[in-house]
Amino acid sequence: MTTFAKSLRWLHVNLFAKPFDTGLTLIVLPLLAWVLWGFLDWAIMLADWSVVLSSIKVLMTGLFPVEKLWLVWIALCLIAGLTGLASSTTMPFGRNALLAALALVALSLIAAAWFDTISAQTALVVASFFAVWAAGSRSETLRANLTGIAFGVLITVLLVLSPAGPSTWGGLLLSIVLTLTAALLTIPLGVLLAFGRQSRIASLRALCTGYIEVMRSVPLILVVYCIWVAFPLVAPQFPLPDVVRGLIGFTLFYSAYAAEFIRSGLQSVAKGQTEAAESLGLSDMDTKRIVILPQALRVAVPGLVGNILDIFNYAPLVFIIGLTDFLRAGQMILANPENSGRTYEIYVFLFLVYFAVGSVITFQARRLERKLAQGARK
Amino acid sequence: MTESQGQAIVRIKDLNKFYGSFHVLKDVDLEVARGEVLVVVGASGSGKSTLIRCVNGLEEYQSGNLEVDGFRMPRAEEREFGEVKGLRDIRRGVGMVFQQFNLFPHLSVLHNVTLGPIRVRGKSRDEAEAQAMQLLDRVGLRDQALKYPGALSGGQQQRVAIARSLAMEPHLMLFDEPTSALDPEMVGEVLDVMRELAREGMTMMIVTHEMGFAREVSDRVIYVDQGRITETSKPDAFFDNPQNERTRAFLSRVLKH
Numbered sequence: 265m266t267t268f269a270k271s272l273r274w275l276h277v278n279l280f281a282k283p284f285d286t287g288l289t290l291i292v293l294p295l296l297a298w299v300l301w302g303f304l305d306w307a308i309m310l311a312d313w314s315v316v317l318s319s320i321k322v323l324m325t326g327l328f329p330v331e332k333l334w335l336v337w338i339a340l341c342l343i344a345g346l347t348g349l350a351s352s353t354t355m356p357f358g359r360n361a362l363l364a365a366l367a368l369v370a371l372s373l374i375a376a377a378w379f380d381t382i383s384a385q386t387a388l389v390v391a392s393f394f395a396v397w398a399a400g401s402r403s404e405t406l407r408a409n410l411t412g413i414a415f416g417v418l419i420t421v422l423l424v425l426s427p428a429g430p431s432t433w434g435g436l437l438l439s440i441v442l443t444l445t446a447a448l449l450t451i452p453l454g455v456l457l458a459f460g461r462q463s464r465i466a467s468l469r470a471l472c473t474g475y476i477e478v479m480r481s482v483p484l485i486l487v488v489y490c491i492w493v494a495f496p497l498v499a500p501q502f503p504l505p506d507v508v509r510g511l512i513g514f515t516l517f518y519s520a521y522a523a524e525f526i527r528s529g530l531q532s533v534a535k536g537q538t539e540a541a542e543s544l545g546l547s548d549m550d551t552k553r554i555v556i557l558p559q560a561l562r563v564a565v566p567g568l569v570g571n572i573l574d575i576f577n578y579a580p581l582v583f584i585i586g587l588t589d590f591l592r593a594g595q596m597i598l599a600n601p602e603n604s605g606r607t608y609e610i611y612v613f614l615f616l617v618y619f620a621v622g623s624v625i626t627f628q629a630r631r632l633e634r635k636l637a638q639g640a641r642k
Numbered sequence: 643m644t645e646s647q648g649q650a651i652v653r654i655k656d657l658n659k660f661y662g663s664f665h666v667l668k669d670v671d672l673e674v675a676r677g678e679v680l681v682v683v684g685a686s687g688s689g690k691s692t693l694i695r696c697v698n699g700l701e702e703y704q705s706g707n708l709e710v711d712g713f714r715m716p717r718a719e720e721r722e723f724g725e726v727k728g729l730r731d732i733r734r735g736v737g738m739v740f741q742q743f744n745l746f747p748h749l750s751v752l753h754n755v756t757l758g759p760i761r762v763r764g765k766s767r768d769e770a771e772a773q774a775m776q777l778l779d780r781v782g783l784r785d786q787a788l789k790y791p792g793a794l795s796g797g798q799q800q801r802v803a804i805a806r807s808l809a810m811e812p813h814l815m816l817f818d819e820p821t822s823a824l825d826p827e828m829v830g831e832v833l834d835v836m837r838e839l840a841r842e843g844m845t846m847m848i849v850t851h852e853m854g855f856a857r858e859v860s861d862r863v864i865y866v867d868q869g870r871i872t873e874t875s876k877p878d879a880f881f882d883n884p885q886n887e888r889t890r891a892f893l894s895r896v897l898k899h
Contacts, residue, residue: 464724540744540803543698544758544810545734548725554757558748 307612315606316613319597323613326434326588335428336437337385339421343440344393346417347624351393352400353407354631365394418448430507434588436617438507442589443576446514450575451568453515454522458530458560459552461523472523479520485581488513492585510582518575525567529560562636569629573622590614649675651814651845652697657706659692659869666692667703668869674847676813679840681856681877682849684866685892690849693866694816697847698736699729711735711813734762737807737815741822743799745791745806751778752787755806763810770809777805781835797828804835815839817848853896857881865889 279289316323325336351357372386400406406413421441425433433441460472479487491513495504504512533556541551561568580591588596594610597603603610652674659667666689674680684690695701696708702718709715716726746754755774759765765773778784781801783794791799800820807815817836821829833855840846840859850856856863856877863880865873865888873886881897884890 534742534744536740536742536744537746539700540738540740540746543700543733543736543738544806545730545762546758547730547761550761554761555746559746562748 306608311609311612312606313609315597315603315609319603319610322435322597323590323593324435325437326593327432328434328437329428329432332428335424337388339424339437339441340385340389341392342417342421342424343444344389345396346414347628348393348396348398349400349406349410349413350628351397351631353410354628354635357394357398357401361394361397365390365398369394414448418444430505433507435593436590438582438587439576439579439590440621442507442511442514442579442582443572445511446518446575447572449515450519450522450571451526453519454524454526454568455557457519457523458526461527462530476520476523479517480524484514484517484578485584487517488581489584491516506585506587510585510587514575514579514582518571521571521574522568525564525571526560528567529562529564530556532563533559565629565633565636569625569632573625576621576625577618590617651676651711652847653707653709654697655707657696657703657708659689659696659701659703666869667696670706670869670871672864672871674814674845676845677843678861679844679846679848679859681860681863682847682866683851683853683856683863683892688866689869690866691818694818694847694849697814697816698733698738700738730762734758734810735813737804737810737812739800739803739807739815739817739820741819743791743796743803743823745799745803747791750788750790751783751794751802754791754802755809758806758810774805774809777808778802780808780838781805782831795828796824797831800824800828800832801835804832804839808839814845814847817846817850819849819851821850821852851896853881853893865892867892 279293280286321328321330321333325333328336355361368390369387372390373384375386421444425437425441457472457476460468461476463469463472488510492506492509495502495509495512537555537559538551541555546555579589582589583592591614594614598607598610650673652672654670654672657667657670658665670693672693682690682693692701696703696715697710699715702716702721704718707714710732713728713732715732716729720726745751746757749757752771752774755777756765756767756770759770759773760767763770775784775787778787781804783798783801783805786794786798786802791802794802804820820836821832824832829852833852836846836848837855837859848856848860857880858877860877863873863875863877864871865880865884865886867886867888873880873884873889875885880889881893884893
């Protein structure tokens with residue numbers, strides 16, 4: 265079949281198979297075209313994107329001191345490397361990836377030269393993503409220790425950023441740090457809570473059940489606010505910065521949800537698995553850690569990823585305790601009278617960035633699910 | 643090969659078990675000698691699976707006595723406080739093969755077989771893998787070692803399950819309807835492995851519906867009816883000349899087709 269015939273056939277099957285399909289296509293396609301045309305027309309002809317460029321530092325890092333911005337670049341390289349390592353566990357680095365790497369590095373260098381603001385550092389971040397991706401694809405040891413490395417990277421990132429003072433963290437940087445920390449902490453806490461909820465010891469069971477149910481029945485914003493207010497009252501000798509209190513609030517709140525996803529995973533593991541492990545003489549601990557938990561997590565992954573997305577998307581709520589996350593940074597820029605009339609540009613930019621980060625998370629998660637499903641049927 | 647008292651590996655005396663108010667096992671008395679192959683038959687729901695599950699503590703019992711290798715298995719009330727001391731030591735010496743195989747689906751075949759020896763027996767990985775390959779060879783699955791259980795047929799999975807149990811070097815193997823979940827053409831390969839084990843002198847308690855196999859390999863057959871052992875005989879006597887009316891009825895039902 266010629267390509268032309270193939271395309272015709274594709275059109276027929278996918279768009280014009282039946283009268284109803286044809287009708288729908290004739291309504292939807294022009295509508296989409298109209299919306300896209302309108303948007304592009306505005307984006308290219310009318311919009312003034314200089315506002316995004318001039319305020320990019322605030323959008324990305326909030327009030328982070330300019331002279332210490334190099335710390336942020338180091339942190340970004342670390343996070344990019346971690347993402348690269350995560351990628352290597354789900355898709356091995358191949359020739360296509362190498363080409364994409366070179367293209368992206370070249371592109372970011374050109375962009376850097378063009379805009380003159382985000383110089384070579386961007387290329388460095390992209391390069392560290394691909395470098396670790398390639399390294400991870402070759403080294404079994406690196407991939408096997410992903411969890412440990414992730415926690416190591418998290419702690420290093422927090423340490424690297426801390427000289428600037430947590431109260432200066434803001435913008436997209438804050439959203440990402442918040443998501444990364446809460447995502448990594450909620451999973452182990454969720455595991456503990458889920459097992460606690462099934463414990464033989466009634467007091468522990470009651471405690472975990474109570475905790476989960478309370479957290480699930482109150483709004484996130486309330487938990488974050490309560491922790492923020494209550495912490496200095498309960499432990500005045502430990503003056504924690506707002507950011508850390510916010511992190512604690514998010515972590516405490518979302519670990520209850522993580523626990524429920526993990527619990528449903530635990531319940532999906534057949535009883536025969538425990539029996540087989542027990543009859544081998546495995547200890548309770550080994551049975552849970554080696555036999556039950558990996559199978560439970562496999563089932564819990566979609567839920568846990570949804571959780572992480574939630575954390576990222578609800579991060580703007582930290583404005584209630586006076587923090588400036590990405591969305592809030594955008595609003596702050598609009599509050600400047602110089603930028604009045606640039607509302608659409610800023611919001612479109614926010615939208616695109618949120619969409620991009622969210623897509624990366626879901627894309628990785630889909631790969632992970634597919635990977636976990638291998639050799640796991642039955 | 644029959645029971646001189648000192649040689650018994652399993653000693654069951656007046657054992658009673660309830661599920662709530664349902665009386666599953668009633669005054670069971672049974673001894674299994676070292677090296678003996680005991681086949682347990684009975685209608686479904688008669689309690690025969692429950693009986694062998696009690697032997698490695700997967701089920702608890704309410705009264706009576708159950709000793710394995712000289713260790714008295716804990717009763718229900720003794721297990722209310724969690725893990726019982728000594729139970730794990732007994733379990734590692736008692737292999738169990740399940741109807742549903744219960745392989746660990748997230749671990750490779752090799753890893754399934756080495757898990758117990760490494761984590762429980764404290765063997766090194768190399769040592770455990772060498773042993774596992776030997777066992778997989780023995781059950782005819784050497785070349786499947788790196789696959790995941792989901793990629794194997796039922797018969798192959800059950801043979802892996804047997805290898806997994808054997809890796810713990812048990813003195814007693816329990817088989818809970820090992821071929822009941824298999825397609826008919828795969829039953830033979832599993833029975834062959836079990837036959838081989840019996841020939842090597844492994845002590846075995848087998849719940850099965852494969853009557854031909856039972857007659858061929860067993861030293862003794864017991865019939866369980868509504869939670870009671872109603873007949874205990876040598877295999878030939880059991881199949882040719884059953885004493886009990888209900889045994890006769892059961893045998894005529896299962897041997898007919």
